[in-house]
Amino acid sequence: MTKSATSAKTASSGSTSRTRSSTRQPAAKKAAQAEAGATEKTTSATSTTSRAKSPSARATNPLNDTMSTATKVDTKLANAWKTKAGRDLSEAELLAMPDAEYMNDKQLEFFRTRLEAQKEDLLSNAGETTEHLREDTSIVPDPADRATIEEEHALELRTRDRERKLLKKIGQAIARIEAGDYGFCDETGEPIGLGRLLARPTATLSLEAQQRRELKQKMFGD
Secondary structure, eight states: OOHHHHHHHHHHHHHHHHHHHHHHHHHHHHHHHHHHHHHHHHHHHHHHHHHHTSHHHHHTOHHHHHHHHHHHHHHHHHHHGGGSOGGGOOHHHHHTSOGGGTTOHHHHHHHHHHHHHHHHHHHHHHHHHHHHHHHTTSOOSOHHHHHHHHHHHHHHHHHHHHHHHHHHHHHHHHHHHHHTOTTBOTTTOOBOOHHHHHHOTTOOSOHHHHHHHHHHHHHHOO
16 A cells, blocks of 8 residues: 555545544534523422522411411410400400319409399399289280180299299309309319309309219219
């Protein structure tokens, strides 16, 4: 082989090598750019997620706002009794008092006011019953009408008899308030509970003691 042929072959080989190299370089560059773009997108998505979990994002959550409002209302309700007289308390404010305040002066004042109001209503009803009976003492010629009136009178008298017994219990409850025994079970000495007293201010037994007494009465009678 001549020197000129050898030089031509070498030149051709070098040109081919540069062509391949130049072909690989753009492909590698494109791959690097694509990888950099993917990394940038991942970083951006992570940043967006981080902002969504940030305290400022949570602060705008309506559920969090509702819970915060409810907490403020509960706190306000729990402290309302401190600035009010016992007779002015609502049932919700009474129930919001801490257990350590059970049967404090304000609670006793609340129940005394309720018992006295109930007593006045019963006495007023008793007066109306007496007046009603006096008005119906005229003789009714029709036997059917007379029987109806007598039945109404009997029913009204039975109702007033139950109210008379309730009046006695109210008087006893007020006496327990004055003695400092109100709100505690006569059998166990345990607190009767505000919920039960609100439903029945004259209660002298806790719910458990009352259930035991009723069970004994069913089993052994009076």
